[in-house]
Amino acid sequence: MTIVPRSYKRTRKYRPNIWFEKLMALVAVINLIIVGFDLSYVPLRDFWLSGQVTIGGIKSAYIKLDGVKLDLISEDVSRFITQYDAVKGIIPNRDTEEYLDKVAQLRAELTVNGVDTPVAQNLFGDIRRRSIEIVQTDAFSEANKTGNLERIKNRMRSHLPNKDNSAKTAFWQYWTVKNFQGKVTPELEFFDREIKPLFETNYYRVVGENGGYVDYFGFIDFPFGIFFAVEFLGRTWLISRRHINISWLDAMLWRWYDFFFFIPGWRWLRVIPVTVRLNQAQIINLNSIQKQLSQGLVAGIAEDITEVVIIRLINQIQSSIRNGDISRLLSQQTANPYVDINNTNETAEIIRILAKVIADRVLPAIQPEAESLLQYSVDKAIRESPAYRGIKLLPGGDRTIINLSNQLISQTYSAFSSTLQAALAEDEQFDRLLESLVSNLGSSLSNELQAQQSMNKIELLLIDLLEEIKINYVERLSQEDIEDILEQTRSLRNISHKSPEY
Template sequence: MTLTKLPATKTNKRPNRNLLFERIMALLATLNYLLVLFDLTYIPLRNFWLQGRVQGFVKLGNTEWTIPKEPLILPMLPITDWYDWVKGIEPNQDTEAYLNQVDTLEKAVVGKPLQSPEIEAILADLRRQSVEMIDTNPFQVANKTGTLEKVKNEMRDRVFGTEQASSKDAFEQFWSLDNLNGESYGDEIAFFNRKIRPLMETNYYRPIGENGEPVNNFGLLDFPFFLIFALEFLGRTWFISRHRTGVSWLDAMTWRWYDVLLLIPVFRWLRIIPVVIRLNQAQLIDLHKIQRQASQGFVAGIAEDVTEVVVVNVLNQAQAAIHQGDVAKFLSESTRKTYIDLNDINETAEIVKLLLQLTVNQVLPTIKPDLEALLQYSIGKAISDNPAYQGAQVLPGVESLKINLSKQLAQGLYQALYEGAKGLTQTDPVFDELLQRLTDNLAESLSSEMQAQQSLDQLEYLLNALIEEVKVNYVQRLSEEDIEALLDQTRALRQVKQT
C-alpha cells in the first residue's frame, strides 16, 4: 500500500495554533500559581526577603546542621518595599521609634562628649523604652514574641555573660554612661547594630480588617489573572458546547470543572490541579507515565480481591443452580422441548460434511507419505512378530517379501480410507438421514439415561465436588498470584506491541 502525503491545509495548522494558545494559558496559570505560593510563604519568609540573612540551624532527618553564629547575608532586591503593601504591613511604631532613638544617639555622639546633657537624656529615654518594650511586647502583634526573646537573650549574654540574668537590668546597664564611656562605645554600638538591630527591624504592624482577619490586598494582584481566566473559561466552555453534540454550556463548564479553581479566591493552593492539567495538555510536561503508574498501582491493589470475589461468586452461582435442580430441568426440557429450525439446514450434518471435505481434500493428500509410512511400519511390525514369519525368516527372499507386502497393504489401506472418506463427502440423502437419526438417538438416549435418579444424583454430586476442588485449588492460586509480576508481563507485551 502506498502512503500519499496530503498537502497542508488550514485544518492541519489549527492544532499548532491551539497548542500555542494552550501553552500561553498554561504558562500564565503557572505564573499565577507561583505568585500564589510567594504570597502564601511571604509572611514566614519575610525576614529573609527583608535582610537576606540566613542564621540559626537546619535539621535534615536526624542530623542537625548548625549555621555559623554570624549570619550569612545574601544580596537582596528590595522585595519588602514592593510587597509589604499587599499584606498591609506597616512599620511598628514602638520598635521604629526605638531604632530612631539609637540613630539619634549615634549622630549626637559625633563631636560631643558622652557626659553632655543631650546624650544623657537620649540614654535615659533608651533605658525607658527598653523597659517598656519588655513589658508591652510590641512583637506580639506580628506574632514575633520569639524575636523579643532572642533580643533579651543577646543583651543578657552581652552584659552579664549569661542568659539567666534580668533582661531589664541588662538593658539598663547597656545604655548607661559607665558601659558606653571611653573606647567601649564603638564596640557596644557595633554589637547593637550587628545583633539587636536586625532582630528589631523584622518587627512590623499589620492592621486587622473589617472581616476580623489581617489586611490582605492580594486580591488586587490576583484580579487581572481572574479576569483573564474567567473570560477564557466562558469562551472555552461556550466553544465546547457549540462544537460537541448534545453538550450544553453548563455541561461544558462541568467538563472543565478544574478551571473553576483558578477563579475562586479561597484555597488558592488548590490551583496546582488546573496548572498541572494545563501543562500536560500543552505538552510542556508528560503525566502519562505518572498516570499509568498510578493506575497500575490501583489495579495491583484491588485485582487480587476483585478476581477472587468474581470467580468465587460465579462458582457459588453454579453450585446454587445444581442444588436447585437446574441440571435435571435442563435435561428434561431438552427432551420435551421442540427444536426450532431457523433456516431448514441441519447444521450438525453440514459441519460433519465440512470437516470431512477438509480432511479428504486438504489433510489426507498432505499427510499421505507420513500415513503410508506409519501403516507400512505397523504392518511390517505385525508380520515380524508373527511366529510363522520368525520361523521362515531364514529363507531367502522372505525379508523383501515382507517389505513389499507391507508397502502394498499400506497403500491399499490408505486408498481404501481415502475413497471411503471421499464417498462420505458426496451428496447422499440416505447418509444425511442416517447421520441425523444417529445424532438424535444418541442425544435422546444419553439424556434419558442421565435423567435416571441414580445417575442424576451422581452427576450433581460430581459437579458440586468438582467446583469445590476448583475453589480450593485454583481460586487460592489466583489470590496468591503476584499481581506485580502480571503487570510486568503486561508492560512487556505493550512494549512488544509498540515495537
C-alpha cells in the first residue's frame, strides 16, 4: 500500500465538478434575473401595467404619427405582475383613484338614465372640478409621472381644441352635458382609450421611518444571500485546504467577486460574479474577451511604462557616472572592500577562456583563409620593394621568393598557434601573470585617465550623450505603434500554439 504524503495531497491541482459549477451558475443567473426585475420594475411599471409598447410614434411641431401599439402581455399576466406593487410599497394615488371612481359612477348613470338627470349633472360638475385640481397641483409629480400628465393634457387639447390652447378649458368643455349629448359612447371610449390608462399609471409610494421608500425586496433576496454565503465559506475553506500557504482569508480574497452576492447594496454588480461563474461552468467563453481586455490594457499603459523604465535606467546610469563608479569599476576599488564570492578573477578567467577557444578552435579553422591573406600581403610588399626588381632578373628568382614566402607564412602561423596553445595549457605561473596583467591594465588605464584629467571630461560627455538619447530616442520608443507590437505578439503565440509538442 502506497502512502501519499500530505504535502502532495495539498498541492494536487483542484478540478471542480463541472455539474456543480453549472448548478451554482444557474442559481446565480436566477438571482440576477430577480434582481434585474426588481431594479427595473418601477421604471417599467407603465409597461407591466398596460402590457403595450408603441412603435413608430412621432409627435413634433411638423409631424404627428400615432405609431403602432403592440400587446405583448395579456391582461391577466399584467394583473399578476403588478401585484409586485406590494413589495415596492406602491399604492394607488388617492386623487387619481377618486377621479376614476367618479368617472365610473358617471358611466353607470349615463348608461342607465342618460345625461339630463340631476345626478349626472352633479357628477359632471364634480369631475370638472377635480380635473382642474389635478392639472393645477400636478398630482402625478410624487410618482415622477409628470410626463404622463402632459400627455393627458395634450390629448385633451387635441380632442377639444380651443383658442387659448388651454388644457383646463379642454377638460371643462369635455365634462359637460353639452359635449356628451348624443355621443355618450364615443366620448367614453375616447376616455377609456386615451386618458384612463395614463391616469392608472399614477401611484403613491409609502415612505418608511428611515425617510426612504418602503421596499420589501430584502425578504426575497435574503434566502439567496444565505445560500451564497454558505457556499462561499465552504468553497473558500476547500481552496485553503488544497493549496499550500493559502489561508482561509487569502482564499476569501481569491474569490472577492462573490462578495457581491450577499452585499445588500449595489445589487446590479452581481453581474460580475454571475459572468465569472458562467465562464467557469463553461456555459460561456470569455477567453477572447479577456484577451482583448488585457491587450487593451497593455496598449494603454505600455507607452508610459516604456518611457518610465528607459528614463529610469538612463537616470541610474547618469547617477552612477556622476558618483565616479566608472573609475572605481576600472580599478576595482570602491569605498568598501571588494567582495569576492568565488576567489576567482572573473575578468582574467574570461580572457583565458576566450584565448583558449581562439587557439584551439578558431585559428585552425581559419588557417587557409588567414594564410592566403598573409601571403597576398607579403607578396604585395615584396613586389613593391626595390630589391625585388634585382632578384627577379636572376634565373628562378621569382619562384624562389614565392616558395620562401609560402614556407615562412605557414611556419609562422603554425608556430604562433602552437605557442598560444602551449601558453594556455594548465600553468599556474601563466595564470598569475595574466591576472597581474589584467589588474595592472585596469589600474594603469584609470590612473592615466585621471592623471591626464580626461575622466571628468569623459563622464560629462557620457552624461550629455545619455541626455540626448532620452530626448531623441525615448520619445520615439513611447510613440511606437503599440498595436503593431501586440499584433506581432499574437502572431508569435499562434505560431507557438500550432507548433507540434513532443
